[in-house]
Amino acid sequence: MLRGIAISLAVLILGTAGAGYLYYLHLNGNIKKGQRNSGESGVKKADANADGQTPLNILLIGSDSRNSAANLKLGGHKESVGSKPLADVQMLIHLSADRKSASVVSIPRDTRVDIPKCTDPDTGEKYPAKNTVINESLGRGGPGCTLATWQNLTGVYIDHWMMIDFAGVVKMADAVGGVDVCVKQNVWDRPLPRVSGGSGLKMKAGTRKVKGEQALQWLRTRHAFYSDLGRAKAQHMYMNSMIRTLKSQNGFTDVGRLTDLAEAATKSLKVSEEIGTVKKLYDLGAQLKTVPTSRFTMTTMPTVQDPLDDDHLVAAPADADKVWAMVRDDVSFDKGGKDGKSGSASGSPGPTATATGPAATPAGTLAVTVVNGTGGEGVAAVGQRATAVAGVLQGKGFTRALASATPDPQTRTLVTYAKSSGAQGKADALSVAAALGVPSGQVRASADVTALTLTVGADWRSGAAYPKQSAPKAGDLPESADAVHGADTGDCMDVYKPYRF
Template identity: 60%
Template sequence: MGRSNTSGEGTRRRAPHTRAEGHDAGGNGGGTATTAPDRDGERDSGSGHRAGRRGGRRKPRKKHRVLRWIAISVAFLVLGTGAAGYLWYQHLNGNLRKGERSAGNSGAKKTAPNAKGETPLNLLLIGSDSRNSKENLKLGGSRESVGAEPLADVQMLLHVSADRKNASVVSIPRDTRVDIPACKNPDTGKTYPAANDLINVSLRGGAGCTLDTWEKLTGVYIDHWMMVDFAGVVAMADAVGGAEVCVKQDLYDLPKPKVPGGSFLRMKAGTHKIQGETALKWLRTRHAFGSDIGRSKAQHMYLNAVLRELKSQNAFTDTGRLMNLAETGTKSLQVSEELGTVKKLFDLGMQLKNVPLEKMNMLTMPRITDPEDDNHVLPKPGSADKLWALLREDQSLDAKDRAKEKKKAAQGPKAGAPASLGITVANGTGADGRPPAAGRAAAVRDLLESKGFTEADTTTAPGSALTTEVSYPRSAGAQGKSDALSVAKALGLPSSAVKDTPDGAGLTLTVGSDWRTGSEAPKTVDDDSDPLEGTEAVNGAKADDCMDVYWPYRTP
C-alpha cells in the first residue's frame, strides 16, 4: 500500500525513536520548605511574650505561602503531565493509517459466543511488497515495480481463542490459486472483477479485498487486518531489539542463472540474533529455504522468537518499552479503521500477552500442487477444509489438544433414533451472493425423510451458510452433538459440518452454497484426514528449531 491518510506521510520517513524524559516531580525548594525546621520560631528574642507572639503569628503566614506555591506547582505539574499525555496519545493516533475493514460482504459469520459470552479474535496480518516510496524501493529493489499495485507477499491469520488461552497463526502461501471476489480499491477508486488468481493479487483491491478473499475461502469471520511494508518491518524489528533464528548450513541467497531474484541474506550456520534489514532479508528469503512453504516456516520461526523476546523483556508491562514500541508501531502499521486508535491496539496486545508460548502454534495451510502450474498450489481438499472448520468452531490447533478432543468425541452418548429427531431445514444457498436456489430446503427435507428422519420440516426463515452445516443448541450438550453427527453422517456430510449454537434453536440443517443441487452432499472433506499433517507446525515454546538450507544456496 504505502499510501497515507495523514497529510505528509506519503513516503513515511522514520523519525528518530522518541524516548520518555524524566522529570523531578519533587523539586529542591518544595521539599526543603516543608521539612526544614523554622529556626526563627525557636530563638529567644529577649522581648518576652510579645516577641514570642509576633514570631508565632509570622510562622503560619510563611507556611501558608509556601504551601500555596507548592499546591500551585503541583497543579501545574499535574495539568502539564495530563496535557502531555493527551498530546502524546493524539500524536500516536495521528501516526496510524487506516483503511476499510472489508471491500464487500463475503457471507462469513462470527463464531457464536461460548457459555461465558466470550468470542474468539481473528486478525489478518498482511505484508505488502510495495516499492512506492524511496525507502521501500531501496529495501525491496525491483525498480520496475514502482507505481504498480502492491502484492500481498505475506498473509497470516492470527486466531486467538475465546478464552484467550491458546492462539494459532495460519499462513497461506502467496502462490496459492484461489477465487478473489470483485473489489473496489478505496484509495484509487478502481474496480476489479472477480477472478481466479494467486492470492497475493487480492491486495490490488485494498487490504479489505484480501480480507474478503480469506473469508470467502475459509468461512472464518475476520475482525481486523494489519498491514506492514518493507520499511515498517525494518523499523519494528529494530524496536523489538532482535530475535534469534537458526540455520543448519552456511547460506547466501543470491540470484541463480535460472532462478532470478534473491534476498541477499548471508549467514553462517548456527544461531543468530537478527534485527533491522537482516530481519527483513530473513523474512523475504524463499529460494534458500526451498520454496514459499519454507519461507513461511522461517517467518513463523522469527515471529515465535519475537514473542519469546518480548515476554523475556517484560515488554507488555514496561512503560518505556511500550512507549518505544507504540511510537514505532503506529508509524509502521496500517490497520482496519475499527482498530484505528492506540487504545484499541493496546487492548489487542493485552489480550495476546496472557497466551502461554506453549499454546501458540504457527502453521501453513495444507496444500497440493496446482495441476495447471507446478509453481502454484491449491488448498488440499479435506485437510484444508477441516482446518478452516476448526478455526470457525474455535478449536485448538495444538496437536496435544486435538488428541484430547478426538478421544472425548469418541466417548459421546448414542444418538437418538432418526424418527425421534425433530430437524428444521433452512435454505442458506444464497450466502455466496447468488440468489438462493429455489425449493432447496424442501428437497433436502425429502431426502432426510427417505433416510428415516420423518420429523424433518422446513422453515421459511432464510439461512446463510457457505458450506452446509448441522447445528444443535449448546444446552443439548454431548447428546445434542451425537444427534447432529448422526444427521451429518446420514447425508454424507463431514463431522466438521456439525456446530453448536447459543441456546434457543433446535437441531437445524442449513443447506449451504456448496450444495445447490442434487441429492448427494459435496464430497470435500475426508474425515480421516489430519488437518495438521503437512502444515510445518512450529510451537512458540520451541526455541531450538533450525532451518535447512536448499543445497544450491549453501556456501562452502
C-alpha cells in the same frame, strides 16, 4: 516478502504502551486506517461459548509495495514503482474464546483461490470476481478484499486486519533490538545463473541475532529455504523467537523500549478502521498478552500442487479443511485445550453460511444434478453411486434430482451452485446439503456450473446419509500443517545446497 510478523508484535507492544494524552494523540495520528471489508463475503461471526466469550481473528498482511523510496531501496526494481501491491505475506491469528491459546495459519502467496467481487474503498474502482493466486487480492480492493477472500475460503469470520510494508518491517525489527534465528548450514540467498532474485541474506550456521534490514532478509528468504512453504516456516520461527525475546527481556514493561516500539508500530502499520486508535490496539494487546508462549502455534495451510499450473498451489482438500474446522470450532492447535464438541465438525458453518437470506425453493420444484465423484487416484468409482444418491434425494422430496452420466472424481462431497444465482442459489444448495447431512462448509458457489450440482465424493462411497464427521481434537493437526510451537527453541532451518557457502 512483507513481514506480517512485525504486526502481531505491534499489537502486543501497543497493549502495554502508556503515555500522556498529547503523546496518545501523537500515536493516534501515526496510525493509517482502511475499510475492514471491501469484498462480497457473507460469513457470520462465531457464536459465543457458554461463558459468553467469542474468538478473535486478526488477518496480518505484508505488502510488497515499492511505491516509496524506502521500500524500493529494500527490494525490487524501479519498473515495479506504480504497480498495484501484492499481499506476499498473509497470516491469520486466531485468539481462542477463553484467551488461553493462539493459533496462526499462513497461506502461501501463490495459492490459487476464488477472489470475490471487490470495490476499492479509496478509488471506487470495482473488480469482478477472479480465480487466481491469493496475493493478487490486495491489488483488487485493498486489505478489505484480502479479508473477504480469506473469509470465503475458510468460513472463518475475521474481526480485523493489519498491514505492514518493507520499511515498516525494518523499523519494527530495529525497535525490537534483535531476534535469534538459526540455520543448519551457512546461507547466502543470492541470484544464481539460472535463478534470479534473492533476499541477500548471508549468515553462518548456528543461532544468530538478526535486526533491521537483515531481519527483513530473513523473512523474505525463499530460494534458500527451498520454497514459499519453507519461507513460511522461517517466518513462524521468527515470530515465536520474537515473542520469547520480548518476554525474557521484560520488553512489555520497559518504558523506553515500549516507547520506541510504539513509535515504530504506529508509523509502520495500517489497520482496519474499527481498531484505528491506540486505545483499541491497547485492548487487543491486553488480550493477546495473556497467552503463554507455550500455547502459540504457528502453521501453514496444507496445500498441493495446482493441477492447472505447476508453479502454483491449491488447498489440500482434507487437511486444509481440518485446519479450518479447528479454527471455526475454536479447537486449540496445541494439546493443552479442549476438544471440539461431538458432531460440531459436520455442523460447523462453512464459507457459504450466512446469518440471513431468502428461503430455499420448495424441494419438489428444485432441479438437482447428482454426479458420481467416488473414483480417482487408483480407486475405482462405485457403480451407480450417483443414481443411488439421486434416489435418496427423491425420497426426501427433491423429485427433480437426476443422476449425471459424466463422472467427476472428487476427494470429498460438494454441493455446488451457480455463482450468478446469488443468495437464492446458496439457500437452495444449503437445503440439499441439510437433507443429506453434508456440512455447510462443503457448499460452494462456482462460475463453472449452471445448475445446482451434488458431487458425491470419495468420502461417501456408501450409505444414504453423509458420514458423520468426528469432532476435532485439541492438537490433532495434520502433519502437512508444518506446526511450529512457541516453546520450541531448538528449531533450525535447513538450507538448500546451492545457497550454502
